[in-house]
Amino acid sequence: MSDAAPGQGVPQVDVPYRLDWRAAGVRIGAHRGKVEGAGGLFRDHDLLVRSPDPRRIDLRMSLRDPFGNLYVKRFEQKTSVTVYALVDVSASMGFAGSVDKMGVVADLCGALAASARRIGDAFGLIGCDETIVPEFLLPATRSRGTEADMVANLRAFVPKGHGAEGLLEGASYLAGRRKLVFVVSDFYLPLDLIEAVFEALSQHDVIPIVLRDPRETRDLPRYGLVSLADLETGRRRLYAMRPSLRAALMREEAEAAKALRALAMRYGRPPFQVVGRIDWDRFGAYLMGDAA
Template identity: 40%
Template sequence: MTKNALIHYRILWKPTGNQPGAKRGSSAGIGDQLRALVLLRDHPDPRRTDLRASMRDPFEQIWVRDFNLNASLKVIVLADASASMGYQGTVNRLAVTEDITSQLALSAYRSGDAFGFYAANSEMINKLTLPTRINRSAWLWVKQHLSTLEPSGNNADGLLKVSSLLPKQRCLVFVISDFRWTKDKTAKLFKALNHHDVVPIVLQDPSEIDQIPNRGIATLQDMETGRTQFVWMRPALKTQIAKARIEHIKTLQDTSRIYGYKPFLVKGKFKPESLTQYFMERSV
């Protein structure tokens, strides 16, 4: 974990709650965003007296500034633990998941935000559940526990069950997966999470296309079912596989757009600054 590898995430909404943090909240309190001018008797804090407003008042009443509280938010990661996440090509897909999650956990703590983690395949994995709270060692917990995970199962339907366990107030939720799901299952999960601010993080591996030979016998394996198939590779088949991959991403983007989300693609290794750039562009 490098010292400067922090992710600076931005949100376009105001978190609720009274837990102090770095984000502009919607409740009254100590912050840097002026909320209103109120009478001293209603907000007895003479340190925030507004002299100009008080001098202009014909009734000679004392007015003070009322600010929005700088509040913390809840950052939650949902990780796909199905068999396809065990794919190892140019990179180890599970190791990339671990890297992203640990960086988010550390970044959340440095921002004064709560962090939570859930993993699921066909069922929620209880031993890989970290309750959402401010936790300075959450990134270390992630590294210790994800390193023991063995992806299994042919789906990630357990994430739907996790969605019902999330806090009722709006959270920043990251869904990390290769999204090798049907369009209907993706839409069902996104609909269940629609109350939250969701960032789908799509893991791709360059070897899935770039390292496939143009000609010759190749062994293709379905990571979800474990089935293998021998095929005679040729340029037309490789083009067909590449086209299917592009269509898969387009379908995911279209489904995400319906719910107001924007997928973040990780091709190979994860770079924290690229996710920070994603949030910068999203806030424009």
């Protein structure tokens, strides 16, 4: 896995992902499918009368049948899937501390799009604040030409929307055949909204990606005056920071993370947290099921 150059075009990173379900598509790809084909992995044997293809008669299996039945080998056709990034682009995603969150989103979506295309999958993007943002409604495609523009637009975008209810609208856009859906957000959202989004996506394989900046809570000083802003509402509050308040804020963040993980696990996979920039090796291990 190669490194991405931060802020520079489409990241040259291979992002491996493995499905634990059989795709129903008919287009040849890299994933295990439900459709029989001429090649791929051996699936099972069947009677010739039920699968009438004499080219695949298995003489050894047939000779072992005391009733003289003829058996054929059946193979599993490798197939492609559709991958989408459903991205929260509301105001809180405009936080720029140690990193620019939208720059991290651009790196992630660019790498996913390029990796999907290389193995024959289609990639699409839906960006939402209060509604779906038109410039970030990009239907899934296997075309290479859209990646650079998508990444550039994400880097240049300044989030302003007060809320992320559009994620529900984006989830309804994805109805149909099962897809691999990356839900990308800082998840500073009401838990009931998050649950509604996961429920709307329950027919799909959902991967929550949590974006965090160390300066949001982890790098708070132990003492001093700190001005904290709610980017969704625009409100600011001045705090006299002290160890007990700092510990309470960090405890609140840990409890929210625990609640999100429990909710995500009900619908499939645990969330993957990105603190600062993306650790591509750790991300790849997570997607391959080696780490959570």
